[in-house]
Amino acid sequence: MNKIKESFNLEGKVAIITGSSKGIGKSIAQGLAEHGATVVISSRSQDAVDEVVKEFKDAGLKAVGIACHIGDGEQRKELVQKTVAQCGGIDILVNNAAINPVFGPLEDADEAIFDKIMDVNVKAPWILSNLILPEMKKRGGGSIINIASVEALHPGAGLGLYSTSKAALLMLTKNQAKEWGQYGVRANVLCPGLIKTKFSAALWQNEKLLTKIEKTLPSARMGMPNEMAGVVCLLASDAGAYMTGGVYNADGGYMIAG
Template sequence: MKIQEKFDLTGKVALITGASKGIGLAMATAMGQAGAKVVISSRKQEALDEVANKMRAEGIDVHPIAGIIGNSESMRKLVDEVISKYEAIDILVNNAAINPVFGPVLDTDEAAFDKIMQVNVKGPFELAKMVYPSMVSRGGGSIINISSIGGLTPEAMLGIYSVSKSALISLTKVMAKEWGQVGIRANVICPGLIKTKFSEALWSNEKILNSVMRKQPLNMLAEPEDVAGLALLLGSPAGAFCSGGVYTADGGYTI
């Protein structure tokens, strides 16, 4: 088999959360371009429909479904609709996340803590369990969780977000260890500072941006597409022996 063929996702079904923009959209587009049937999900159907139309114009088989990650009923409906339409889920990308707090841990109230953990940890945990039977029926699958370099080394002013992303890394390793015997691979990507709406408060702040660039060997502000290639590797046969891995896409920031 030629190496290009190992990145082919023809016949596969990929579900990507938080996919109406940013890294999620870039990963969904990459997988669709590689031949996968792509289901994109986020909170707002209108935003999903807009990007889905653009993806279809590129020849991508895409289906947009609004859903609330962290809400068990909403996630169950999401998975059921995907299986009803495509009969299976081969790739799950848990990308949806929130961070309503930018400030010290002492200023983070219990409600914010619970919400962050509900979406960033419990959501991926429940969604992965929901797609498990489908992946087993297909002889395996790939789960890709999107963490952060903050999950490796806590970032100041992003304390509880960092805690949630650290938990997601551990959850990924548990999935890889327990589910490998049925052919399910689980890996986690830890992006650094990427130019997205989600991280705009950081890269639009000249002081913060300069601080990052001083520590980052590659002197560039990455775009969402710079993470998408790594996700394609992990979701495709090219990454068939990759499981339990923690992969950074941070320009060398964590060296």
Template sequence: MLSGKAAVLTASTRGIGLAAARRLARHGARVLVSSRRQDHVDEAVSGLRAEGLEAWGIPCHVGRGPDREALVAEAVRLFGGVDILVSNAGVNPHAGGILDCPESAWDKLWEVNVKAAALLVGLVAPHMEKRGGGSIVLVSSVAGYRPSFPIGAYGVSKTALLGLTKALAGELAPLRIRVNCLAPGFIKTNFSSVLWEEDGLRRELEKGVAMGRLGEAEECAGVVAFLCSPDAAYITGETVGVNGGIDCRL
């Protein structure tokens, strides 16, 4: 389905990012994984290769311009270009009320969760155009539909990704580049562990999920693979929720 395609993924050494990298590689893509720590990159690449998958890795802090440029340059060096970008990096530096969120936290939320995604798209788009098109998946969150205490500021940054998806899809459609968005619900990852490690809190969360359970990273990975595949050739500007039936209306 994705044989020979070159995929770049941010924050892809654990959780949803790693699951997406694995699924893309199983469908034939060559994947370049990344995260801030070299040891996490090495561990992820080793694990993927142990499964017989084509994987490479590079450290990348998406909030830093030189790191973003190095990530894309490495993909071009390895693969000759880029066909797929999965922008999964995100941070949540503040827990509490929105009006209590310090300026430094707002800056970090914007730098990593929103601006870095837009600038990465700008770096890969020319390479995708040279290859006749491509597919981009931005990873938002159910919190983007329902920003609420104590992660309201984080949710607002994820709401921005819903709009960024629509805006980029319109701009890049003439280049045959599709841009879609994944909005996970409560998924069991290290990033969300504070929400599910304590049994009482997990049970409260599950009450708001129609399916009565939290999701797994692999359940997001299948949607990413579909959005990057020829089966989704006429889909762009859309956000797909993987949330077990949470009501998502802005």
């Protein structure tokens, strides 16, 4: 009898998680590491990355830190090269890093802001995935998990360009799944709802707005970063071996809220 529990084991696997020095990215990295993976902690600041690596190692987890601004082409290449040099290969990529520098009507946004959002939220995951594909092929397959948002599925207020970029990420993922399945590479999307992170502080620090949002949610509360990690651990592991091209919400019921 095969033990299903074993299929969640990530021992011997190497995972890159972008934007993993804090928030959802850090929780995802912790979840993957607790399941046995060697995790590559990555964000723009080497100091922030080193801090998380120390914390993980002190807890007995396997982690290395490689700073990378995913909007920079050379740094993306270096992230892949350094990971292969230090860890021997790549099995899992979590494209988590993203930006949302504006909040307001579509017509008020600057063209340069549009370019910046698309560069980091769509172009960077596309190119980073392309760079990692040869490494995954060498290992006989791999798992790409792109972190989008419920904003990709349902238009919110004041987040038009961010929503548009995340909707593009959904279709990118589906194409990755369709084209790269022949190499044993799976690609899926996680769409978090309102999660308590620095990234979403403008929403949850406004008590009136938070109360209004929470009243509409079946869960009646916002989510925590560690509640995103379990879905990613499933999608990264053999437990999710038949899951590809899927869009998975972890939103407290936001998408069914009236």
